[in-house]
Amino acid sequence: MKVKVIVTLKDGVLDPQGKAIQQTLNGMSFSEVKEVRQGKYFDIEVSINDEEKAKVKVDEMCKKLLANLVIEDYKIL
């Protein structure tokens, strides 16, 4: 089955890439954009059919590789 993960910067961690996107959008006449934060998205195909077991495994992957827990949060969808 497929498990989806979103990794985002924690609140308070500077996001220069998001800031650049926000400024670009503002310059493209999207003046209503107040803030952009960029994150990462992963679509992980695992050979486990039990949803709960698959999510436990993916949680472990997030902790060990996919997210840097010092500055990032992750959410398994």
Add this chain to the structure above:
Amino acid sequence: MKVKVIVTLKDGVLDPQGKAIQQTLNGMSFSEVKEVRQGKYFDIEVSINDEEKAKVKVDEMCKKLLANLVIEDYKIL
């Protein structure tokens, strides 16, 4: 309000970064990982309170800047 967007590579478009993550996970004893596809995630704060109007605006941003529609798909959450 905040609008969330996920941008992913279209099926069939090579994803060397996802492949590298998959191989790394396999090497870390996560042998159950069959495929990883990486995408981008955006958290966009707009000064529009109507959900539908905000999403229409963000859809326009996706088409014009956030996604490359030749190789990418996007989804507004």
